Amino acid sequence: MVKYDPKTWLSLIFHSYSRQVMKTLFPALLAMGLYTSGIVFLFLEVFDFRFSSTHVVHSLLGIVLGLFLVFRVNSAYDRWWEGRKLWGLLLNNSRNLAAKISSFISKDDDVNRRFFAQMIPNFAMSMKEHLREGVDLEDLDIVEDVLDRVKGKNHIPNTISLMIYERITQMYNEKKITGEQFFVLDKEVKEFSDILGGCERIRNTPIPYSYSMFIKKFIFTYTVTLPFAFLFDFLYWTVPIVLMVFFILVSVELIAEEIEDPFGRDVNDLPTDDLCEKIKNNVRELLIH
Amino acid sequence: MVKYDPKTWLSLIFHSYSRQVMKTLFPALLAMGLYTSGIVFLFLEVFDFRFSSTHVVHSLLGIVLGLFLVFRVNSAYDRWWEGRKLWGLLLNNSRNLAAKISSFISKDDDVNRRFFAQMIPNFAMSMKEHLREGVDLEDLDIVEDVLDRVKGKNHIPNTISLMIYERITQMYNEKKITGEQFFVLDKEVKEFSDILGGCERIRNTPIPYSYSMFIKKFIFTYTVTLPFAFLFDFLYWTVPIVLMVFFILVSVELIAEEIEDPFGRDVNDLPTDDLCEKIKNNVRELLIH
Amino acid sequence: MVKYDPKTWLSLIFHSYSRQVMKTLFPALLAMGLYTSGIVFLFLEVFDFRFSSTHVVHSLLGIVLGLFLVFRVNSAYDRWWEGRKLWGLLLNNSRNLAAKISSFISKDDDVNRRFFAQMIPNFAMSMKEHLREGVDLEDLDIVEDVLDRVKGKNHIPNTISLMIYERITQMYNEKKITGEQFFVLDKEVKEFSDILGGCERIRNTPIPYSYSMFIKKFIFTYTVTLPFAFLFDFLYWTVPIVLMVFFILVSVELIAEEIEDPFGRDVNDLPTDDLCEKIKNNVRELLIH
Amino acid sequence: MVKYDPKTWLSLIFHSYSRQVMKTLFPALLAMGLYTSGIVFLFLEVFDFRFSSTHVVHSLLGIVLGLFLVFRVNSAYDRWWEGRKLWGLLLNNSRNLAAKISSFISKDDDVNRRFFAQMIPNFAMSMKEHLREGVDLEDLDIVEDVLDRVKGKNHIPNTISLMIYERITQMYNEKKITGEQFFVLDKEVKEFSDILGGCERIRNTPIPYSYSMFIKKFIFTYTVTLPFAFLFDFLYWTVPIVLMVFFILVSVELIAEEIEDPFGRDVNDLPTDDLCEKIKNNVRELLIH
Amino acid sequence: MVKYDPKTWLSLIFHSYSRQVMKTLFPALLAMGLYTSGIVFLFLEVFDFRFSSTHVVHSLLGIVLGLFLVFRVNSAYDRWWEGRKLWGLLLNNSRNLAAKISSFISKDDDVNRRFFAQMIPNFAMSMKEHLREGVDLEDLDIVEDVLDRVKGKNHIPNTISLMIYERITQMYNEKKITGEQFFVLDKEVKEFSDILGGCERIRNTPIPYSYSMFIKKFIFTYTVTLPFAFLFDFLYWTVPIVLMVFFILVSVELIAEEIEDPFGRDVNDLPTDDLCEKIKNNVRELLIH
Structure with a gap:
């Protein structure tokens, strides 16, 4: 476990995630960037074809997806906290x-x-x-x-x-x-x-197979269709916007995965060696x- | 229970649901697709009749429906986790x-x-x-x-x-x-x-009869009226959009149903044979x- | 308690609510229908008076109301489940x-x-x-x-x-x-x-008096002002739309009331006779x- | 504690709140009404100055505020219910x-x-x-x-x-x-x-000082800036709309305050005398x- | 712990936060104010460059962020309440x-x-x-x-x-x-x-490192991009609006940090000396x- 002071905002904002998270996140961001750029380029420069934007669908589903992600993180946090409680009990009981x-x-x-x-x-x-x-x-x-x-x-x-x-x-x-x-x-x-x-x-x-699969499918479907929603409004600005949304959604799921198993040697894991x-x-x- | 690694995104995204879920989901998707196509065709090609779109009603109800679905999944997950706890206790107690x-x-x-x-x-x-x-x-x-x-x-x-x-x-x-x-x-x-x-x-x-009935009625009413909200904005694109929303809403409820009874032989069920x-x-x- | 299979979607969607719920719901729907029709008729045909629509207020309050209703149902469900637990314990303890x-x-x-x-x-x-x-x-x-x-x-x-x-x-x-x-x-x-x-x-x-009163007042205020929000956009379509929203909001509260006291003889009540x-x-x- | 039947909608809708709540609510509503009327009058009749409306900010913050209020009421309700449990236990234990x-x-x-x-x-x-x-x-x-x-x-x-x-x-x-x-x-x-x-x-x-202070500050800031959001859209209709929103937000907080301490002699308090x-x-x- | 009456709205609304919170909040607000003013000035007066506004992205992410903050405060509050319970038990047990x-x-x-x-x-x-x-x-x-x-x-x-x-x-x-x-x-x-x-x-x-880091990163990214969303709609009014949103988001996180460790000598801390x-x-x- 990394010892840190939760009140040091600056260092926390600019510190990068754990290596584990970055290893999954970076290639995904790259792929998403290329994909979005490709879509935007094709529709703006190549195809001669326009459709009205679908903000409304993504707004609606976005809230549902947000709710799922928040509950996902919280059920992961509950496990982490339960693990911490159990190790605290172990220390107490041994004494x-x-x-x-x-x-x-x-x-x-x-x-x-x-x-x-x-x-x-x-x-x-x-x-x-x-x-x-x-x-x-x-x-x-x-x-x-x-x-x-x-x-x-x-x-x-x-x-x-x-x-x-x-x-x-x-x-x-x-x-x-x-x-x-x-x-x-x-x-x-x-x-x-x-x-x-x-x-x-x-x-x-781990959380039930179908549940885990559903959240990943949902994130994937959501972000893959996102460029079509922003395309004709933001033109090439679509790429950074989609990447920002993608980054936030995926990192929630990645953090949940990391927290969920608190007994390893990650930065988020419990200080079992010290205990x-x-x-x-x-x-x-x-x-x- | 399927043993799986929650960190393998790609395989989870493209893996299909359990057969049980697909058996309910597929005909429903088919029916919904036919229904939406019919509505769109009728209003665009046959009837000479236009009305302003009602995004706003579906946005509003969509959030409420989303909240219900998230709580539905979570109360199902709580049962699953309680079942897991009980079997863990059984192992411990037997020993x-x-x-x-x-x-x-x-x-x-x-x-x-x-x-x-x-x-x-x-x-x-x-x-x-x-x-x-x-x-x-x-x-x-x-x-x-x-x-x-x-x-x-x-x-x-x-x-x-x-x-x-x-x-x-x-x-x-x-x-x-x-x-x-x-x-x-x-x-x-x-x-x-x-x-x-x-x-x-x-x-x-199972969850109370009225509650279960209400969620299913709500999903049904919501998706059946959805084409009217998108019709004149997205034209024939309405069909895939409605299907995407329908797919997400219904699979949440189906997953909740599967997780809720964790003692069978589904992929989500607890590994009671091993225990x-x-x-x-x-x-x-x-x-x- | 009605024994039912939560996986039979079709029958659940088209089955009507319990008589108790319908007895409250039906007159309310009728009154609301008459009221909305009256309002719409007066403003469209009689008065020569227009104002811009207030979707935004109802969107905003709708989310807050939705949150309250979801928590309401869930606290009712918690009681129901606690009652179920207690009766399960009674069976166990007697044995x-x-x-x-x-x-x-x-x-x-x-x-x-x-x-x-x-x-x-x-x-x-x-x-x-x-x-x-x-x-x-x-x-x-x-x-x-x-x-x-x-x-x-x-x-x-x-x-x-x-x-x-x-x-x-x-x-x-x-x-x-x-x-x-x-x-x-x-x-x-x-x-x-x-x-x-x-x-x-x-x-x-029952839940605290003020809390119960507040939710009912909120639903009432919300639906009574709803026609004014849709009036000039949807014209006579306002009536079915308002009724749909009203139906969903009121049935949530009615279901919560039914589930909350799980020891009677309703369809949602616990199978205490069998136990x-x-x-x-x-x-x-x-x-x- | 007031004994009431949660199924009598009509009487609950038109019954006024407890005197304690009204004593705080009424002057606040009056002040808010005067303030909003003043703002609207000034900007519509006196100043010659227009700006575009800021619905979007209040929509966004409204959801966050709504979430806080719902959780506030629920943590108050949890205390009330815990108090009820303790008194139930006392009855049982004495017997x-x-x-x-x-x-x-x-x-x-x-x-x-x-x-x-x-x-x-x-x-x-x-x-x-x-x-x-x-x-x-x-x-x-x-x-x-x-x-x-x-x-x-x-x-x-x-x-x-x-x-x-x-x-x-x-x-x-x-x-x-x-x-x-x-x-x-x-x-x-x-x-x-x-x-x-x-x-x-x-x-x-009571709930932590900063938390209580934050919610009150948030409600205040939100409603004081609300007239500016509706001003040029709804003209003098802004006054009743702002009052309605204000009434709902403030009464949630007031109800939470009342429920939180369940041992007094309010209508919401527990029937400790009877017990x-x-x-x-x-x-x-x-x-x- | 500060003894206070949760029913005195006026004093709570106009009372400033604890010194600890203000020490972090004030410089942050100042920096944010300067940054936003700079951005607005540059785009309105210097650059000759316009883009359509992105309300929709910030609305969507705002809800997700709001959900995270509410859960953050509530998990902090749960710790505070657990600490209070433990000290109550200590008093009881000693007696x-x-x-x-x-x-x-x-x-x-x-x-x-x-x-x-x-x-x-x-x-x-x-x-x-x-x-x-x-x-x-x-x-x-x-x-x-x-x-x-x-x-x-x-x-x-x-x-x-x-x-x-x-x-x-x-x-x-x-x-x-x-x-x-x-x-x-x-x-x-x-x-x-x-x-x-x-x-x-x-x-x-403290809460897991990645989780804490994620929330701070999210608030930062959100507020830093916020001026671009409001720029061409609200012109110089963007500055106070962004500051208001920033103030609310950051103070939630600061309050959570303060409540989370309830054994110190802050205004929110438990009255352990008295106990x-x-x-x-x-x-x-x-x-x-």
Whole structure:
């Protein structure tokens, strides 16, 4: 995530979009420019053929298209914000779980303290990578005897969450924690799994196929017919005007696409690396004095 | 569900809609095209009768219609997303329930382990089919002695959920699990039934009759009167223009209808088959070592 | 509730509205038609007086009015959907409560089994009637000795919910259920009362008085001044145009009014009769083998 | 709250707004009328100066303003509805708490029964007054020995809620209720305090200062410049047209202001007096046989 | 936070914005005024060059821009309201925790009473400062022996919340409170940490970079091209008209920026200082008689 001050207007106005967006936008603008110039040239210089302009159709459809784009961006923003909420919860929960365990078990129980000090941050780290390309076990902080269980599993974060839960049940069976304390810890671990499920859902489910297709078809049809609406009014000025409209419409959709999946490494993505680091430091501080 | 990359503009723009949508859209477009051509021909060539155009009425109503369509799509999308959430919860819950039971009961309790390893995925599978046409008992993975209880019941997923709950109560009565553990499992099973209820609600309740009727009446009235608004301005160009507007308005409503019921086998529907398979593998891995 | 297939366009387009809506709509359309015809006739034939048209005012206000109507319908739809959710929960909860009680108490406890098999469906049935005109005790399925307690009470569903709760406390005091089981049942019964409260709220609270009044005043002012805007442009065509706009605006408000209170017997109302029947059958099946 | 039937169009259309709204609206309309008349007279009769009309600017800004007003009313409506939900919850919770206590303690425990039969309705009544001008102890139904503790406290509803909680803890310490029952009652009392907090939040927090200021500035700028847009097109007809637009815009904002704080004694306010009476009767019926 | 009466229209209309907003707005208005005047002068007096006006493009894009701005303000308002909810919860929770502890422990347990009477308000106070620039330990009310533990920690509110939790666990271990009471207090403390996490999320996460950039780019492009649309219609009147549109568009974005971060010391910010004071007084009153 880029850290930025939303109040610096000038730099924001003249800063270019992310490379990802520009890579799609630039060729599209070029193609649209050529197409519009061609149309304008043909009708003004070559063909001897005039028709009255159709502003009214594009005004009407423009509002409908505008409404769709605004809702598109907002549903993308809602996902982004939900992803942010889930990661905020993860930070909170990791701290809570560590704090509770630390105050429940004795100060000398080094084995369990070290276990949780490793496994709680491991959950966050493996979840972060799981939401990108997949987990590389090298990134985790795992002791030898645990490594065997994790290796070869498909779903590393789930395996780790299960190991945490088993350890808690074991402490309960060994009467290291009471029934009420077991219950309190159970709720914390359950939330880990809900957070993971929520993030996987956001990551794996783009907006419905037909909806996405419809918006792109609509933008395409709209801009391809736009030159005919302006042709005889603005003559060669049609080209910059059509490009401006095209630029605005397409960049809305591109931004929505970028925001929609907030777990990658784009400028708009959530600062999951920083959050993992924070979880690691906090949990250590709480469990190992 | 079709897996697609939302960033591939070109293929999305030129790809045709799902067969279901085209089957409704194509005859409608044809009829509309014939109707508009007829009107235009009659007024331009046959009747000797002119009136001033009524752009203004269609502009005004067009915005209102646009607003309704956008909200229509969005309320359909909300259902789709709620359905997705519920299935995500089901996956999570199945894993959680299996993991908890696995860590509560002894490693040798083969009877109970096998029971839950069968019944938890059976719940998901029967729910998936229940939301389509009905459950075929052949699809489930059921041992002989259980089959009798399920056979002949109307509501298979409910019966399965009840059997899971009874088994847990029995384990509690036999002191295989403690009071706290019973309580923890009770909450997990309750969520199964909430998920099922949520999905049934989405599936069985289309938008209110009057609302649906109103939108269709509005689209119809709007497009049927549209040729009169463009007739004397665009002459024969009226036909493609009216068809474009008609195409956009009707496809919005058709897409909304498709998205609204997300449990079928359409391209927009949720990947419930995959999710069931995932649940089966996960639960097995957790319960049977 | 009318069962309908949202994909049958033709029948939906040409089907007339519910009788309730038509009864308000028809005289209003007639009055509006007469009024507009009168205005048009007076200004075109009688008065010798012309003014420039005011499309622009009606375009502007039309968008604002359109926005209000769309939000109006959507807040009505939200209530309808919330009512649907609550009834879905009721079905779920009745099943859950019955299933839990059935697995908690012994198979021979005929007294309690019969009590709950009667009272849980009675709650749903009395709630359904309570949300309409009031409860007729004949509709309920009540044994003699219970009838006395219910008779003469104002709020039948509440009395029934209280009786269920007292019976559960009694079973707890008699040690027929454990502390954890009491706790589990307490949560189920609490939800009954929340569902009832939610439905009463939807039923007893129309949208704020000023808001409702404002929308009606706005529609009235808008349509009454509309003929003046079209008069000199469309001449006698003004009458059908004004009627079309009027028809669309008023039917939106009428539909919103109908959807807003979803517990009656209109075509748009929820299928509460069916749901009650379902609850009755399900609960019986679960409790009495 | 005015009880009204939302389906009586005629009376709603011709009924005047609440006195509060009229008191602001009438002088504003008068001032605006004088101002517009002055402008029109000056430009038409006195100055010899013409400019082309600026419909386009007001059309454009009109849509933006309309959007703001609609969202303004809707966020006010959301508060109103949230307030209604909270009071619905209060009714439910009071009944639940009374019913649970009644079934937990013995039928002869007159002291505690009378205590809760007084204090639960006292909570609702003091909260109602607390959300208006402040609590008058005379309104409450308090026995002598309790009066001393309440007198002199700033926050009466909180004091009452605390007294209820202390009594429950005391009953738990005296083993009159079990641990599970204590837990169940704790949750009910916690909700009282959440309801109170929610209502205080709605009551004490108007929309942000800048936002409120912006909307009023926008309406003012818009209507003050409006005559210049219509002047040369509609001549003296400008006055009624501007007044109509002004009336609609300002009344939206006024209605939003009225709805936003739903705990007073306006026609739009919630029926809190009735609800308190209902709570009193219900709780008595439940606790004192 | 400025306390204001939303019903005083006159003062709100003529009151200027906050200094923060004016500091950005004034130079922008000046620059825009000079730019527009320059353009108008050049085209009217210097160049001999005319083109037809492009109202239609700006009308179309204006609606889209308006939609974006309205949604922008509303998502900012949602954060502001969420922040308000969280602080309301904090007040409630602090009172609840104090009341519960007070009724659980004996009246003579001065050590624990004083501990909580200090630490609960300390949590609120340190959280308030943490959301601004950072916590100055001087502001807190801390006894000597506790000071050492807090000093040198990065995250003061978390440390305080941990100390509260540890004290409760200790009281549970010393059997000063029962298992049910421990459970009840655990839930209250967990909410403290959720509130803190929610506020940190709002504070640290501005809207996505691309989205913020897009809106500013859009406003800029729109207003910079606006003079060309009005030039030949309104001549020198173009300057005030463009400035009015520019003023409205930019102030929407500025207001959104101000509202979005509600924990500072602006006029729009939440009254966190007052709330802290209230918490302090309430908690003291409850714990120390």
